[in-house]
Amino acid sequence: MSFTAPIPIIGASHVPGLRLDPDWHRKSVFYEVMVRSFVDSNGDGFGDFQGLTSRLDYLQWLGIDGIWVPPFFQSPLKDGGYDVSDYQAVLPEYGTIDDFKHFVSEAHARNMRVMIDLPINHTSDQHPWFLASREDPEGPYGDFYVWRDTDEGYPNVRIIFVDTETSNWAFDSVRRQFYWHRFFSHQPDLNFENPAVHDAVYDIVRFWYDLGVDGVRLDAIPYLYESEEGNGESEPATHQFVRDLRRMVDDEYPGRVLIAEANQWPAETAEYFGTAEEPECHMAFDFPTMPRIFYSLRAQNASELQRVLAEQVEVPPGAAWGVFLRNHDELTLEMVSEEYRQAMYGWYAYDPRMRSNVGIRRRLASLLDNSRAELELANALLLSLPGSPFLYYGDEIGMGDNIWLDDRDASRTPMQWSPDRNAGFSTADPGKLFLPPVQSLVYHYTSVNVEAQMAQASSLLNWMRSVLHVRRQHPVFGLGTITVLETDNESVLAFVRSYGGDGTYHGPKEEHVLCVFSFSHNPVHVTIDAPDWSGAALHDLFGGGQFPTIADDGRFSLTFGTQSFYWLHIGSQA
Numbered sequence: 001m002s003f004t005a006p007i008p009i010i011g012a013s014h015v016p017g018l019r020l021d022p023d024w025h026r027k028s029v030f031y032e033v034m035v036r037s038f039v040d041s042n043g044d045g046f047g048d049f050q051g052l053t054s055r056l057d058y059l060q061w062l063g064i065d066g067i068w069v070p071p072f073f074q075s076p077l078k079d080g081g082y083d084v085s086d087y088q089a090v091l092p093e094y095g096t097i098d099d100f101k102h103f104v105s106e107a108h109a110r111n112m113r114v115m116i117d118l119p120i121n122h123t124s125d126q127h128p129w130f131l132a133s134r135e136d137p138e139g140p141y142g143d144f145y146v147w148r149d150t151d152e153g154y155p156n157v158r159i160i161f162v163d164t165e166t167s168n169w170a171f172d173s174v175r176r177q178f179y180w181h182r183f184f185s186h187q188p189d190l191n192f193e194n195p196a197v198h199d200a201v202y203d204i205v206r207f208w209y210d211l212g213v214d215g216v217r218l219d220a221i222p223y224l225y226e227s228e229e230g231n232g233e234s235e236p237a238t239h240q241f242v243r244d245l246r247r248m249v250d251d252e253y254p255g256r257v258l259i260a261e262a263n264q265w266p267a268e269t270a271e272y273f274g275t276a277e278e279p280e281c282h283m284a285f286d287f288p289t290m291p292r293i294f295y296s297l298r299a300q301n302a303s304e305l306q307r308v309l310a311e312q313v314e315v316p317p318g319a320a321w322g323v324f325l326r327n328h329d330e331l332t333l334e335m336v337s338e339e340y341r342q343a344m345y346g347w348y349a350y351d352p353r354m355r356s357n358v359g360i361r362r363r364l365a366s367l368l369d370n371s372r373a374e375l376e377l378a379n380a381l382l383l384s385l386p387g388s389p390f391l392y393y394g395d396e397i398g399m400g401d402n403i404w405l406d407d408r409d410a411s412r413t414p415m416q417w418s419p420d421r422n423a424g425f426s427t428a429d430p431g432k433l434f435l436p437p438v439q440s441l442v443y444h445y446t447s448v449n450v451e452a453q454m455a456q457a458s459s460l461l462n463w464m465r466s467v468l469h470v471r472r473q474h475p476v477f478g479l480g481t482i483t484v485l486e487t488d489n490e491s492v493l494a495f496v497r498s499y500g501g502d503g504t505y506h507g508p509k510e511e512h513v514l515c516v517f518s519f520s521h522n523p524v525h526v527t528i529d530a531p532d533w534s535g536a537a538l539h540d541l542f543g544g545g546q547f548p549t550i551a552d553d554g555r556f557s558l559t560f561g562t563q564s565f566y567w568l569h570i571g572s573q574a
Ligand code: BGC
Pocket: 079, 080, 082, 083, 119, 183, 219, 220, 261, 328, 329
């Protein structure tokens, strides 16, 4: 099967007017894809923009509205491209600026948005700014980084990459001073106390918005500023910088968005939305909910998830969470208690090789032991949460990982398109590939691949596509509020997503959907309390089947098979 030919779109109904819609980011399902991992169009062993562009039809067929591409800039690739040495050049292995522009226009032609990723907290130590800074302290770049004579400053700041780093300071033998780095020592932090750094960052942001991108992910945003007293995370000056940047984006690029990568506790993460009067980012990744989903699956207990969702801070108008199960990083366990962390290591990272820093470097399917029931349950929950879902490439077919590769490369292997050589990813000599495709017993590319799953109506890929298309028919999932309900079974999570309608003729209509998930590993019967909905009729969102009406006292009962869910339309009183 050729993936270069357009794949017919069966039943894909895009939300009308998405391109002009100021709420587009709240109605979208995003797909994270690392350029080097998707499709190699020229046989050099690296994925590239021409390859990615050739599979936009696949993403459209799947039901994707936006694509997030992690850094694809010039880089020594010591941190997957998050170590940038030129922010305004495409890494030659990935193509050219023209290839990028073509990719953006082809995505737009399919009604898909493009979100890029800007690591502005730090650069590569190969960036010309750093080379100049270390050589000429008095020159124009002398103050671009955070230099000190000793390695004693900022004592309260934690180390993030605990597997490789022992200090946030590193000695530079040229300048004979220490420089500050929050991540790898080859990634010196930019000095945001220097206004010239702000100007340089604004130039980069404008450069990419001018090329037509729709959104920018602000990588590692909490770490821009540090202070002697603070812990170097979300310092007031960092929020001020984000507020100023937002004002610039709203003034010069209305309709484009910023998304915060802030791996923080719930209240601190929510601060990256700012307020209605002083907004910061349009979106922020929801780090606290994600690990609690994995916890609930194994603990068969939804109470912690219920608590987090019930306490979820309301976002300012127009803002949205970005929800996800997995991404290109380890499944971070930084934002859970020590007790939860140890439990999750025991369940999900029983082999020490599966761990990375404070987290687990595995893919969704292998975390869930390839259980179809768990994959459906986890994905359905993801697609029901308040916010816009971000899928990670390959998870739609249940790709596995390779824990024998270094660090997070374990889950950045080539996309598995077909059972052919190199999984259909590349025509290169297999030894030339940037990473080998997965060849493990369970997840080998000869059995787990797009072509095979397209040929099987009941495959995970086809299930994902159907669920995405059902979700698309119900804007309540993107726009609605959440009300968590009480249940009499601790393994069952129930909530109502509600949208009051926007009052316009073309806008989405009022809608209420009850989402219920059973994490139990056995069948269960549950009674749910929905006091606001007494007498309401319930219908299954997939097949339309009628369920028992909610009783006058607001209670109703449901029976679940093992690890399953319902999406039920709440209709007017029966
Ligand atoms: C990215 C990582 C990267 C780190 C340092 C993160 O937040 O997601 O992949 O290693 O920033 O740039």
